[in-house]
Amino acid sequence: MVQGTTSDAGKSTLVAGLCRWLRRRGVAVAPFKPQNMALNSAVTVDGGEIGRAQALQAQAAGLPAHTDFNPVLLKPNSDTGAQVIIHGRAVANMHAVAYHDYKRIALEAVLASHRRLCAQYRAVVVEGAGSPAEINLRANDIANMGYAEAVDCDVILVADIDRGGVFAHLVGTLALLSPSEQARVRGFVINRFRGDLSLLQPGLDWLERETGKPVLGVLPYLHGLDLDAEDALPRDPGRAGARLRVIAPALPRISNHTDFDALRLHPDVAFEFIGPQQAIPGADLIVLPGSKSVRADLAWLRANGWQAAIQRHLRLGGKLLGICGGLQMLGRRIADPLGLEGAAGSSEGLGLLDLETTLEAQKQLRNVDGELRLGDHVAPVRGYEIHCGVSRGAALRQAPVQLSDGRADGACSADGQVIATYLHGLFDHPAACAALLRWAGLEHAVAPDRDALREQALERLADAVETHLDLAALERLLGLTVTEPPCAP
Structure with a gap:
């Protein structure tokens, strides 16, 4: 499971890249996001609705979008309420407080989809939501550590260095987790790095000493990478010279x-x-x-x-x-x-x-x-x-x-x-x-x-995963053998 220190840390992107890397290796892989809150959605092959990021991850895995990839979707219709979609179908409009209590029921849908995916695919790569360190949302959590603890899932924590404070994000997030949740975190990925990696290395060494967790890799800032946004509205400047x-x-x-x-x-x-x-x-x-x-x-x-x-x-x-x-x-x-x-x-x-x-x-x-x-x-x-x-x-x-x-x-x-x-x-x-x-x-x-541009972006992501992450460690976390022959992209 990929969890993030913040929203937009790179969870969706990393999951998509891992799915495409595994597909290249010939591994049957499915993406999974237990709970998503987004107004960008997609229609699935089974006639339901899921978050658009999970549809993109399905494309990375070579699969048609399916409601099991995102069993709980929340579509906000006000600052305090949302339409609740379970297995692709709207079931109710709920105030945030009412949904907090409803999560016990939503967890049943999450676990049902989890069981089906684990029965069908060799690997399942899971995306968390927001941050696991949101103290006010810890009770009845189904999106981050609550799910990971329920299904006994290893976790990678990803943080965005481009916005600054990456070490504080990682150490602080880890410190706010329970002991069992801390043990579940198997390593860190730092995202959107630009510059000379040798200048970052002392910080990486300190992070590993301080936490006892390995840094599984540093992904570069991929200029021009453009993939379907989960929800955030892009703010592009006007193109000069456009007709x-x-x-x-x-x-x-x-x-x-x-x-x-x-x-x-x-x-x-x-x-x-x-x-x-x-x-x-x-x-x-x-x-x-x-x-x-x-x-x-x-x-x-x-x-x-x-x-x-x-x-x-x-x-x-x-x-x-x-x-x-x-x-x-x-x-x-x-x-x-x-x-x-x-x-x-x-x-x-x-x-x-x-x-x-x-x-x-x-x-x-x-x-x-x-x-x-x-x-x-x-x-x-x-x-x-x-x-x-x-x-x-x-x-x-x-x-x-x-x-x-x-x-x-x-x-x-x-x-x-x-x-x-x-x-x-x-x-x-x-x-x-x-x-x-x-x-x-x-x-x-x-x-x-x-569609062609999406494919190019997914291939760039998979290239970055293969070049900059510890593949042997990822294979161990996924229970894959390192001797499996890779497949052509």
Whole structure:
């Protein structure tokens, strides 16, 4: 199990790298995260929903995403509450205090998935959540040491040296664990190091003497490595010299912002998230992203001046795209009669598309493919749907996406200036991305292949694992023999 001294220490990345390294060796390996809190999610092969980081780790292991890889997913819908998803299905909205008590039940789901994975795979590489030293969350813990103690799992502790204080993070975390938990930690990995390793070596020697634990390796800072974020919103500067400017509001409950990774990486696109109290700049394309609390985020948009900015943008001829929750915001009304995302009620939409949306209890979860049709341009597209909203209205008759299952998806304004879709991952397919960028005004658009870039990043990670970590020690922890012949990547 990989646990971290902090959030964003590198747990997700290290697990992905270990999974790809083991896959190279021909070891049947599965990723596992007992409990995840994230608004970036993915649809699984068994029709459920898991954290997007676990879907990426599954790709590293050469597997389709499965709900057993992340049996408990929490999707925050406020500062104190979240939707609780067990084995891929939403079971309730809970306040943090209520969920703290519910964790005894959630542990049963965690252990059931653990048993199934251990029966199917030679190795299981587990990711913790946050830090195991969160004293206020130790009781009934299922995400870190509580899980490790329950299943008798060895632990590697990873820390990020780039943010400073790495030795304090490691020693302090270890000191806050119980004696049995301290014994479970088999070594440390230091992540994101840049510089001369010889200058770090005295610190590593001290750390090993002080704790009695080995340093299993120091991973370098991998410049340009870009993988699907577990939850944190990237803050990229605008790309100088770009031919197309795209902006999106950084909604408080933005979901699946990985939709825009292909745009952030495009050499001809300057993409930027605009946060609260920031001036809303001019752009060629505005994208309204998905949201876990659509009505609340719509109110945030209005409070931060987006409604007026969008109207001005359209008057100047700019294009507007809504994805999932963004589609719902563009309609005339959003109704939540069951109080699925907050207080029951309804909200007036932006009124730019002739449709209305009602949130229903049954969440729609699908992996889909089909064709994107924008004027004379037709491009293959694939993506996934994760939404409770059911939309109805005349704008849906001009759907920009025709799916292979016979359904039409999305809506379009009469003048073609505003389009919307329920599909996440719309920009990941190069042909669909290029078609959307041409619609937005980028002539001769050539889009990056997001899947190919993910594969390149995973291979870089595995190379770093093989070069910089103590493989023999890792093999011993995994119960593998060092004489097993490696397989070609």
